[in-house]
Amino acid sequence: VVRWVVVRTQQQDFAEFYSNAADECLRTVVVSIGDQDTAQELVDEAFARAWSSWRTVSRHPAPKAWVVRTALNAGISRWRRRRREVSVPDPARAADLPAASGASASQVDPQIMAALMRLPARQREVVALRLILDLDTARTAEVLGIAPGTVMAHMGRAMAALRLDLQPELQQESRS
Amino acid sequence: MNDNELSSMVCESVADIRSSTPVDQIISRGHAVRARRRRVPAAAGALVVAGGAALGVTALAPSGHPAPAAAGKAGSHPAVVRLAAWTVAKQANGEIDVTIRQLQHPAQLQATLRADGLPAHVSFSTRSTDAVCQPYGLPGRVSPKMIFSVASPNDGRDGTIAFITIHPSRLPSGAGLALISEKALLGIGLVHASQQCTG
Numbered sequence: 004v005v006r007w008v009v010v011r012t013q014q015q016d017f018a019e020f021y022s023n024a025a026d027e028c029l030r031t032v033v034v035s036i037g038d039q040d041t042a043q044e045l046v047d048e049a050f051a052r053a054w055s056s057w058r059t060v061s062r063h064p065a066p067k068a069w070v071v072r073t074a075l076n077a078g079i080s081r082w083r084r085r086r087r088e089v090s091v092p093d094p095a096r097a098a099d100l101p102a103a104s105g106a107s108a109s110q111v112d113p114q115i116m117a118a119l120m121r122l123p124a125r126q127r128e129v130v131a132l133r134l135i136l137d138l139d140t141a142r143t144a145e146v147l148g149i150a151p152g153t154v155m156a157h158m159g160r161a162m163a164a165l166r167l168d169l170q171p172e173l174q175q176e177s178r179s
Numbered sequence: 180m181n182d183n184e185l186s187s188m189v190c191e192s193v194a195d196i197r198s199s200t201p202v203d204q205i206i207s208r209g210h211a212v213r214a215r216r217r218r219v220p221a222a223a224g225a226l227v228v229a230g231g232a233a234l235g236v237t238a239l240a241p242s243g244h245p246a247p248a249a250a251g252k253a254g255s256h257p258a259v260v261r262l263a264a265w266t267v268a269k270q271a272n273g274e275i276d277v278t279i280r281q282l283q284h285p286a287q288l289q290a291t292l293r294a295d296g297l298p299a300h301v302s303f304s305t306r307s308t309d310a311v312c313q314p315y316g317l318p319g320r321v322s323p324k325m326i327f328s329v330a331s332p333n334d335g336r337d338g339t340i341a342f343i344t345i346h347p348s349r350l351p352s353g354a355g356l357a358l359i360s361e362k363a364l365l366g367i368g369l370v371h372a373s374q375q376c377t378g
Contacts, residue, residue, distance in 0.1 A: 012282065012340065018202045025198035033196055034189070047200050047208065054209030055216065112192035119189070134186050135193065166185055 017057050021050060024067045027136060032074045033111065034131035037120045041078065049074035068138055068146045075128065118168040126161035129154055260291050267291045277343040282360050289378075297347050298355030298377035300370060312376035315354040315369035325349055327356065329367055341365055 025046070032042040049070045053060045063069045119127055125147070132143045133154075140158075144151040180188075259268045264281035265288055275295055277288075282303040292299035300312050317323060326349045330342045345356060350369075355377035357370045370376055 014206065017206070021202045021205060025200070026196065029198045030193040030196045033193055039196065043198065043200065046198065047205060050200075050205045051208035051212050054206055055212040057209075111196065115189060115192035130189065134189050162182055162185060165189070166180055169185070169188070170180060 013057055013061075016061060017054050020053075020061070020066060024070065025050065028067055028070045028074065031071050031131045031135040032078075034119055034135055035071075035075060035124075035128050036078055037116060037127075039111070042074070045074040045078050046070065048077050065138065065142055065146075067136060068132070068142060071132065071136060072146050115169065118165050121168065122161050122164055125149075126157045126164070129157040130161045130165075133158055262287065264288075267295070269295050273346070273348055275345040275347060277341075277345065277358075279340045279343070279365065282340070282365070285358075288358070292356070293378050295347070297345065297350075298372040300355060300357040300376045300378075301359075302357075303360045312355075312357055312370040312373070315351070315371050317351070317369065321351075323369065326369065327367060343367060 028049070029039075029042055029046045032046050033039050036042055036045075052073055053066065053070055060066050060069055119130065122130065128147060129143060132138045132146060133140070138146065140151045140154050144154045147154070259266065262284055264279070264283035266276075266278040266280075267288065268276045268278075270276065275292065275297060277292075285301040285303045289299055289301035292301070325346070327343060327345045343358075350356070353372055354369045355372035357366070357368050357376075359366045359368075
């Protein structure tokens with residue numbers, strides 16, 4: 004007489020979360036920083052930290068946002084450590100340098116990525132969290148530590164800039 | 180181009196990006212992060228936490244009681260024994276509440292339950308008790324729920340896997356309790372009490 008109970012271990016929980024969230028988090032960080040290889044490293048590190056604190060992270064209202072925020076913070080820390088050793092590339096040309104940017108292995112649309120890279124960093128983060136991670140304004144504000152009104156303003160400016168930047172490409176495509 | 184079209188365009192531009200890191204690699208890296216984090220406090224409190232505390236033992240009873248690892252006889256450990264992996268609490272009415280959070284430290288759990296006077300066999304590495312234990316068949320009218328009940332919250336809170344309430348006084352003579360597990364299943368059942376199986 005044995006009663007079997009299906010056990011859901013923390014590791015299974017985490018593995019399921021990782022399987023559902025890894026691609027989305029990676030895309031969000033790629034859009035935020037523009038470099039897929041670095042984004043992969045940062046997201047891996049963030050997920051490793053999530054696993055090391057899984058009891059806390061699993062109860063977070065938006066664990067994916069936690070991972071992205073952790074990855075972006077890790078990127079800032081890394082940049083601070085290396086800023087005296089590495090030259091900062093021109094963001095406007097980031098998409099023109101696939102080998103250097105780590106985008107060679109990806110299938111990111113170079114025109115759109117270039118347009119995104121021309122946005123200020125904060126606007127890119129807002130676009131990434133709102134559009135790729137599908138967070139609402141309040142949660143985006145919380146993740147970035149800014150006011151909801153500021154999120155809306157950044158989003159509005161970013162969309163206007165992207166529209167202006169990408170419109171000629173579209174018109175050119177439709178003509179050809 | 181309206182906002183929706185623009186949003187779709189941005190999303191589609193990165194839709195083919197996939198993470199290439201297997202989850203096992205993330206988990207082992209996470210273990211390294213955890214170990215790194217523990218290194219400093221462990222060194223600072225090395226003298227204090229020596230011995231049983233290395234397993235995360237927190238005895239909630241007054242000091243002076245031996246740690247569960249040393250427990251082998253009835254009544255020789257505190258009323259509540261808490262490890263990171265599980266908690267055993269003996270109630271005043273004799274009931275034993277077991278909260279399982281991680282399938283770890285089976286030997287300590289077995290020793291704690293035996294110290295509470297329960298003939299117990301605990302193994303978290305196999306579903307089969309055949310090698311050392313014989314299943315105990317209850318008479319038709321007797322439900323195992325009269326002897327133990329199991330609740331599995333599965334909501335991820337506190338990482339709890341199962342709450343088990345055991346009524347040792349209702350255990351038939353010659354019977355013991357086995358907690359066995361393999362992969363994603365935890366089994367709780369009755370076995371014939373024997374020196375080899377339940378101590």
